[in-house]
Amino acid sequence: METGRSLIDAVRERCGRCSGRSLSICNVIDDQDLPALVAASSRVVFPSGRCFIQEGAPAHDFYVLTGGRAKLFTLMPDGRRQIVGFAELGDFLGLTSSETYAFTAEALGDVTLCRFPHSAIDRLVERFPRLRGRLQKEASSELVKMQSRLMVLGRKTARERLASFLVEQASPCCGHHALHDEREPLTLPLPMSRTDIADYLGLTIETVSRTFGLFRKEGLISVKGASSVTLLEPGVLSDMANGIKRD
Amino acid sequence: METGRSLIDAVRERCGRCSGRSLSICNVIDDQDLPALVAASSRVVFPSGRCFIQEGAPAHDFYVLTGGRAKLFTLMPDGRRQIVGFAELGDFLGLTSSETYAFTAEALGDVTLCRFPHSAIDRLVERFPRLRGRLQKEASSELVKMQSRLMVLGRKTARERLASFLVEQASPCCGHHALHDEREPLTLPLPMSRTDIADYLGLTIETVSRTFGLFRKEGLISVKGASSVTLLEPGVLSDMANGIKRD
DNA sequence: CCCATCAATTGATCTAAATCAATCTTCTAC
DNA sequence: GTAGAAGATTGATTTAGATCAATTGATGGG
Incomplete structure (x- = not known):
């Protein structure tokens, strides 16, 4: 959360040259409104191998992946693992219907993300209604991918x-x-x-x-x-x- | 699409006693606004075995399942089949990111549904903004179920x-x-x-x-x-x- | 540069589930 | 009720992929 002069710099630095800008949900926000986006989020970087989302942990934040890649997986008690997806540039992580994350996310190589607390997203959605539709489209598109993954694994x-x-x-x-x-x-x-x-x-x-x-x-x-x-x-x-x- | 006197009857008949009312997306609509819902939708009934959504067909409508059950599946060219889910009371069918349906839906026993043309949903969402959030929650919850299905099939x-x-x-x-x-x-x-x-x-x-x-x-x-x-x-x-x- | 460590490949064997093959039920139509 | 058809069960055999077991090839620190 930056303010004043530093916010404008941050906008230029963050969203202006963000390679995920056109791919992610951010593409429904006009350039002049970017400061709201920057104010609502913080940039985070994780080293290779770091788990930045933990299955079962309270889900406080959404993430937009802006650099690198990540693997998303769930575990069984005996250690069997299922990778449910690989996240890449522009992908949106942390959509969940419950209060906890449904999977663990681990950086594949170094990874940079924009983190949005849930409260911030709620405010953004209120201010930019199109964002809500964009989030739904993101979820639907992920759903379609999931269906084809079921075919891969099942048949x-x-x-x-x-x-x-x-x-x-x-x-x-x-x-x-x-x-x-x-x-x-x-x-x-x-x-x-x-x-x-x-x-x-x-x-x-x-x-x-x-x-x-x-x-x-x-x-x-x-x-x-x-x-x-x-x-x-x-x-x-x-x-x-x-x-x-x-x- | 009913009007006037018959609409009020239809509301009483359709949504008033609909067993899916409290479970489906309709639960974000207040009772006094039900006429809008009825006007936007039509009730349809399909006999056992009927495919009412076809994988790959242009996606014109959403459905809320209000009675019976359905199986949702995709096929490979050689006939291998993967059932991606079973739909039941209150489930919402037809969310897709593209212009076509991603799966076929077939009635398991007789099935009744409320059909909402996309255009009608757009109007409803505009009038009842909470609906958009409800749709997204529906998609997210389906996404979580999908992740556990991947574990079932993969491991x-x-x-x-x-x-x-x-x-x-x-x-x-x-x-x-x-x-x-x-x-x-x-x-x-x-x-x-x-x-x-x-x-x-x-x-x-x-x-x-x-x-x-x-x-x-x-x-x-x-x-x-x-x-x-x-x-x-x-x-x-x-x-x-x-x-x-x-x- | 070389050794240690970890990931990937390759080979031999095993096994869970698929396939092939009869029955045996259940349900429907007459 | 009974014949026919479709679905479900049970048994025998096969097989794709798992497991067990070395080896080989990368990668990174000293």
């Missing part, structure tokens, strides 16, 4: 799951902008570990590794050092992800 | 999945009202087929049937004619659903 094979994951990673944030070109190679950074991918896809680390190996042998991808993949046949992978057989 | 065993399903069916609609009593038997109607349960839990019909058989042998449930179960040990089932071992 797809290991190959189809990994293909779904790669194709999903290839469509940057805002979604269903189809793959640029059927045959155009596409290189992706993979900031998450094989264990994370396994816990996202409901597989074991060994199966993920083996399936990467198969895709490599089949000329569908090439791998550089475990944290970067190139999709050599995006069209084939996309069809595989959707359960469509070619010939 | 739980067949026994844990079926236990999760039974416990979920036992907590009527509004959720986490814990099971009445650890040891109090609880009888549930199961309007869905074994195939539906299998497609909801990411299992085959045979595995569902076998697991029912095991639970029966272990004295955890008793089954009356495939469409009714009694939970004899709700506490044990609940622990099993959450992956907690007893003794």
Whole structure:
């Protein structure tokens, strides 16, 4: 919460050059109203591996992710883990129907976020009614993604799951902008570990590794050092992800 | 869309005695404003087996379920099916971020719904701003349910999945009202087929049937004619659903 | 630069659940 | 009531992916 001169600087510094501005819920706020946004929020930075939202903890704040990426997961008492999503630029975290967070969020590499206390959001919504609609749209869009994840976990094979994951990673944030070109190679950074991918896809680390190996042998991808993949046949992978057989 | 005298009758007939009134989004509308609700919507009834929302079709309407139950599912091109949820009294269907429905909805037994064209909802939201918040809460709560379904499909065993399903069916609609009593038997109607349960839990019909058989042998449930179960040990089932071992 | 540590790969074996295959119920229509 | 059809159960066998077990390859501190 900044005031006076420093607030104007903060606006210029924070929202003005924020790479999440056009993607996040902030895109329903006009430039001249940005000071209200800055006043309502504070910027926070977390180092790799830090859990900044704890499943079950009282939910006091919303977050907009403005840099880096995060993994969102839930745990069972015996340690089984399900990653429910990866958050990226512009994603909105902390929507929950109850008084507590439904998942833990952990920084994948360093992460920067804008934190909005619930009370501040309420005030913002009152002042900018469009924000409420934007929040609902965000929730609905997440809901649609969840439905396709259920299909991945409930009905797809290991190959189809990994293909779904790669194709999903290839469509940057805002979604269903189809793959640029059927045959155009596409290189992706993979900031998450094989264990994370396994816990996202409901597989074991060994199966993920083996399936990467198969895709490599089949000329569908090439791998550089475990944290970067190139999709050599995006069209084939996309069809595989959707359960469509070619010939 | 009724008018004049018939509208008042319709209000008394429709919302006044609607069993979904207190559960659905309609509970943010005061009694004296009900006519606006009735005017904005139409009541529709579908027979068992009818698909009243089609995955991929243009999304023109929202629905509030006011009687019966429905299954919501998505299909893969080869016919694999994932049920993404069962809708019951008061549930709100048709929230989507895109211009098309994300799932198919099919009546499980006869179903009655209130249908709201998108345009009508927009007008209602303008007139009753609280409605927007209610819609968002609905979406958020569905999101939380989805996260626990991901854990079911991604990480739980067949026994844990079926236990999760039974416990979920036992907590009527509004959720986490814990099971009445650890040891109090609880009888549930199961309007869905074994195939539906299998497609909801990411299992085959045979595995569902076998697991029912095991639970029966272990004295955890008793089954009356495939469409009714009694939970004899709700506490044990609940622990099993959450992956907690007893003794 | 090299060792220690942790992540990823690869191989051998096992198993939970799928698939294949009969029955056995339940319900409906006549 | 009875025949037919659909759904559910139960059994035998197979298999995709898990588990167990080394090895190999990265990464970072001294």
